[in-house]
Amino acid sequence: MNKQRVGNSTFIHNLNQGSIFKIIHRYGPITRKELAENTNYSAATITNHVKTLIEEEYVIETKKGSSNGGRKPVYIKVNPKKGYMLAVNIGVNNCQLFLFDLNFSVISAQNFILDQNQTAQASLLEIKDKIETVLSDQQIKAEKILGLGIAVPALINRAKKRLEFAPNLGWKKLAISEVLAEYFSFPILIENEAKAAVIGEKEFIYPDDDNLVFVSINEGIGCGIILDGKLYTGASGNAGEFGHLIIDSDGPVCHCGNNGCWETMASENYLKNNISKYLAREVSLVEIAQLDFGENNLDQLLKEYAANIGIGLVNIINSLSPEQIIIGGEILKIQEKLLPTIKKIISKRSLQISGDYVKINFTELDGKAAVYGLAALVFNSSIEIIS
Ligand SMILES: [Zn+2]
Structure with missing residues (x-):
């Protein structure tokens, strides 16, 4: 089976398996029959890939509803505890640190303010400490984290994956991902705050x-x-x-x-x-x-x-x-x-x-559009499929 290892995490790397997982994620709980009826995959392909997804604990079986007295149909849904997404939105007057499970349920949320008098480097270390505390409080191992998304009110150098200029934070040419990658093995991505937010709106609203x-x-x-x-x-x-x-x-x-x-x-x-x-x-x-x-x-x-x-x-x-x-x-x-x-x-x-x-x-996301967008970005890039 094709599998890619990034850090300690295992990601779906098979094109069909990844697509089926995404459909279950979006429309689940769903039966195998419904999956076959609503996709171009044959019943046999669905059965095979669902079997692997269950073995790998990406999805779980569940029973719901009635079936006219006969056996209850078996539904497939995402296993929310298979992986988690971290999102940090850095603002001048408020920062957010959110932890989402694989169903995009918020497991932990906190707001904090960075001291404007400390260096950008010190602020990043403060964020690093807060992430470690959340993971330890929630008893979630770092290898279960699919990735960390960071939003900043800034111009971004996408080629170098760094912050170019954040006038209101006073930060310039800051390699945020590189600094944090010294402490975390999961992938780290950086995005402009409003761009993360528009992704959150599109995905969820x-x-x-x-x-x-x-x-x-x-x-x-x-x-x-x-x-x-x-x-x-x-x-x-x-x-x-x-x-x-x-x-x-x-x-x-x-x-x-x-x-x-x-x-x-x-x-x-x-x-x-x-x-x-x-x-x-x-x-x-x-x-x-x-x-x-x-x-x-x-x-x-x-x-x-x-x-x-x-x-x-x-x-x-x-x-x-x-x-x-x-x-x-x-x-x-x-x-x-x-x-x-x-x-x-x-x-x-x-x-x-x-x-x-x-x-x-x-926005109806009540100030959370950017963190939801970051979670979606992390999720989509983790289940990024390279066939
Ligand atoms: Zn101007």
């Missing part, structure tokens, strides 16, 4: 939509694009930096060197700074969510901010014509206050033909 844009609004603005069902990364691996669309050429200076980039006028910092200035005290997004916007000037500041978000979205709608734009990030805390103005700008300013096809939603 919008499986039937093929053109999606995830807009992550935090200190900056990150975007992930799925076109025709596939993550679009462009020649540089970093396509979709819509945060640097110029929406006001006389606007504030951006760290990229231009003026009036979308992220300088539509990130949470812009709103926080303007409201703090108006109230003459520092306010957080949580406080902003509780402010009374019946007060005229405050309402005006909020509407101007929502309009800035809307203008950037109009540019995306007119250029890519997505079916879904999903907004995520810290800005979710004030989503109800923003949506009416955003929708108004889009209906007024976007090309009607593209505007008619797009739906604007805030």
